[in-house]
Structures are given as C-alpha cells and as structure tokens.
Amino acid sequence: MEKTLPIIEINEKYCKGCHICVEFCPKDVLEMKGFYVSVKNLEACIKCMQCELRCPDFAIKVITD
Amino acid sequence: MAFEYEKWLRPGKLPHIWCPGCGHGIVMKGLIRAMDTLKLKKEETAILSGIGCASRLPGYIDCCTLHTAHGRAAAFATGLKMARPEMNVILVGGDGDGTAIGGNHFIHACRRNIDMTYIIMNNYIYGMTGGQFSPCTPTGHKASTTPYGNPDPCFDIVELAKGAGATFVARGTAFHANQIDKLIVEAVQHKGFSVVEILDDCPTTYGRRNKFKSVVEMMNRLKEIAVPVKAAEKMTAEQLQGKVLTGVLYKDVTKPEYTAEYAKVIERAKASK
Numbered sequence: 200m201e202k203t204l205p206i207i208e209i210n211e212k213y214c215k216g217c218h219i220c221v222e223f224c225p226k227d228v229l230e231m232k233g234f235y236v237s238v239k240n241l242e243a244c245i246k247c248m249q250c251e252l253r254c255p256d257f258a259i260k261v262i263t264d
Numbered sequence: 265m266a267f268e269y270e271k272w273l274r275p276g277k278l279p280h281i282w283c284p285g286c287g288h289g290i291v292m293k294g295l296i297r298a299m300d301t302l303k304l305k306k307e308e309t310a311i312l313s314g315i316g317c318a319s320r321l322p323g324y325i326d327c328c329t330l331h332t333a334h335g336r337a338a339a340f341a342t343g344l345k346m347a348r349p350e351m352n353v354i355l356v357g358g359d360g361d362g363t364a365i366g367g368n369h370f371i372h373a374c375r376r377n378i379d380m381t382y383i384i385m386n387n388y389i390y391g392m393t394g395g396q397f398s399p400c401t402p403t404g405h406k407a408s409t410t411p412y413g414n415p416d417p418c419f420d421i422v423e424l425a426k427g428a429g430a431t432f433v434a435r436g437t438a439f440h441a442n443q444i445d446k447l448i449v450e451a452v453q454h455k456g457f458s459v460v461e462i463l464d465d466c467p468t469t470y471g472r473r474n475k476f477k478s479v480v481e482m483m484n485r486l487k488e489i490a491v492p493v494k495a496a497e498k499m500t501a502e503q504l505q506g507k508v509l510t511g512v513l514y515k516d517v518t519k520p521e522y523t524a525e526y527a528k529v530i531e532r533a534k535a536s537k
C-alpha cells in the first residue's frame with residue numbers, strides 16, 4: 200500500500216522561530232530556515248502530530264486525510 | 265487530522281503577545297482542546313484572569329471572558345458563580361498573580377470549595393514586569409530582584425491548594441502537552457474548587473538568568489523533573505529527589521460545594537419569612 204503524505208502547513212505570520220517543533224519531531228522532518236521553520240523531509244513524517252501539539256503559536260498544522 | 269483551534273479563537277487576535285517558546289501558548293491550546301472535548305457552550309462558559317503574561321489568555325478565547333485586577337480573578341469569579349451558578353467558570357493566571365498578590369483570594373476560594381477550575385501557569389517568575397522573583401521562584405535561583413540567588417523558600421502550589429481546602433488538585437507541565445487537556449477536562453468535571461498547576465517556562469526573564477541556553481533546554485528540564493504519580497509509587501525517596509509529581513494528585517468528593525450550600529441558606533431565609 201502506498202503511503203499518503205500529510206500536508207504540513209506553516210503559517211509564517213504566527214511562527215516565532217522557537218525551535219520546539221524541530222527539536223521534538225521524532226523523525227527529523229523539520230528544519231529552521233532563517234527565522235522560520237520549514238519542511239526538510241516530508242517523506243519521513245509519521246503524522247504523529249507532535250509538532251502541531253507542541254507549537255505555542257498555532258503556527259504549524261499537520262493535515263492528514 | 266489537524267485540530268481546529270480557530271473555532272475557539274477570537275478572529276484577528278493572533279499572533280499572540282507571548283515570547284518565542286513561552287509555554288503559555290501551549291497551555292492555552294490545552295485549555296481549548298479541553299473545552300472542545302467537554303463541548304462547553306460559549307455563552308455558558310466564563311474564563312477569568314488577573315494580570316500578567318499568563319493572564320492575557322482570556323483575550324484570545326471566544327467565550328465569556330473577564331480580565332480583572334491583579335490577583336483578583338478568584339474574587340470576581342466567586343461573584344459570578346454566586347449570581348450564575350449554572351455557568352462553567354475557569355480561572356487562569358500566573359504564579360505571581362495567584363500566590364503573591366492574589367494568595368489571599370486563592371486560599372479562600374480553596375477553603376470555600378466553590379465549583380470552578382483554576383489553571384495556574386507556574387513559570388517561577390513575574391514574567392510580564394521583567395523577571396522579579398515570585399513566591400514560586402525556587403530557593404537559590406536568580407531573578408532581576410535576586411541577582412545573587414533567591415533566599416526565600418518557595419510555595420508548593422499543590423500542597424498549598426490541598427491545605428487550603430481545594431477538592432481536586434492536579435499538576436502537569438508545558439512539556440507534557442498531551443496531558444494538559446486531560447487534566448483540565450477532569451478538573452472542570454469535578455464539582456468543587458479544582459486547581460491545575462502547569463509547570464511552565466519563561467525563557468525571556470527566567471531562562472536566560474538561570475543559565476538555560478534555549479527554550480528546548482527548558483522543555484527538557486520539565487521532561488526530566490516530572491514523575492507521574494503512579495510511577496512515583498514504585499520509586500524510593502532517593503530516586504524522587506528533585507522530582508515533581510504529575511497527574512491528578514488529590515481528589516475529595518465528600519466536601520460540600522459552596523454554591524449548593526448557599527442555595528440552602530437562601531431556602532432557609534425564605535422559609536423563615
């Protein structure tokens with residue numbers, strides 16, 4: 200069965216660059232790019248939602264089907 | 265699926281005022297998930313706060329809210345609950361607001377066992393005003409007003425609430441984000457005064473003075489010190505040194521609730537006419 204990838208939505212208007220999502224992602228999917236977070240390796244995402252849960256700023260969403 | 269926080273937020277209020285990595289945002293998200301789980305009605309739910317960074321929380325949430333005077337949220341909330349006992353009343357605030365200037369109101373709300381939930385975000389400091397020490401700053405730690413280390417012993421909010429008469433007392437942390445909503449759900453469901461302490465981080469005024477290099481380091485410290493109450497049962501006193509217990513730490517369903525008792529007073533007064 201083919202793995203469906205989530206959509207990771209980052210809202211740069213809200214992101215404050217705190218690193219929390221990058222650090223606590225168990226699969227190293229995210230990275231800091233300048234001030235904001237960005238997706239480095241979407242393929243590795245296991246949709247655990249840790250990034251969305253921990254972000255203090257409502258800035259990252261993991262959209263799955 | 266992504267959680268829809270938007271339906272509980274007042275439009276146009278984000279980004280919030282809190283600093284990068286401040287745990288208050290994590291607590292607010294936990295509260296929103298709890299309100300959603302409980303299917304609270306916006307018009308029957310009131311969130312009240314005092315003053316401080318933590319106390320800015322009600323401004324973001326779309327329900328009945330009241331931003332009151334420093335330390336006085338419990339007093340306003342008591343008035344509200346007495347007049348409208350059917351309302352779900354939730355108080356939020358910081359350690360400074362709740363245990364320094366508001367310590368009096370806090371202990372008396374506990375003593376009365378009035379049915380409401382108090383979420384206290386303990387970041388060990390007066391964040392908003394530049395990092396003065398609070399009654400929850402650990403001994404020896406640095407604040408702007410204790411640059412050589414705080415000589416004061418600090419309050420244990422859980423023990424304080426229990427001692428003063430609260431009938432539901434729980435503790436979580438901003439690291440254990442997943443647990444925050446679960447503790448709040450149980451606290452709101454409890455009939456009586458329930459206290460949920462969330463150990464929090466203030467990277468801006470506490471973290472940098474106390475040699476935390478980053479927000480992530482502060483989060484990891486919360487992870488390290490927290491021990492779930494069940495796990496603690498199997499640990500020795502030595503192993504528990506420097507740890508804090510998390511989870512539901514106290515529950516008493518026998519003590520009468522204040523508004524119910526007051527309703528009886530009203531009945532007695534009517535009968536005596």
Ligand SMILES: Cc1ncc(C[n+]2csc(CCOP(=O)(O)OP(=O)(O)O)c2C)c(N)n1
Nearest residue numbers: 316317318334358359360361389390391392
């Ligand atoms: C009557 C009064 N005294 C003092 C202040 C100044 N003041 C504003 S916020 C605050 C402390 C807030 O600390 P805390 O409740 O821990 O919230 P935090 O900012 O850490 O989230 C103080 C002393 C005030 N606003 N009103």
Ligand code: SF4
Nearest residue numbers: 224244245247248250
């Ligand atoms: S959902 Fe989990 S694996 Fe995917 S980016 Fe977020 S934290 Fe990483």
Ligand code: SF4
Nearest residue numbers: 214215217218220254
């Ligand atoms: S946790 Fe949120 S605010 Fe912090 S870097 Fe990630 S998206 Fe940005």
Ligand code: SF4
Nearest residue numbers: 282283286317391466
């Ligand atoms: S000063 Fe501290 S408590 Fe206030 S918003 Fe900044 S990090 Fe949070």
Ligand SMILES: [Mg+2]
Nearest residue numbers: 358359389391
């Ligand atoms: Mg504080």
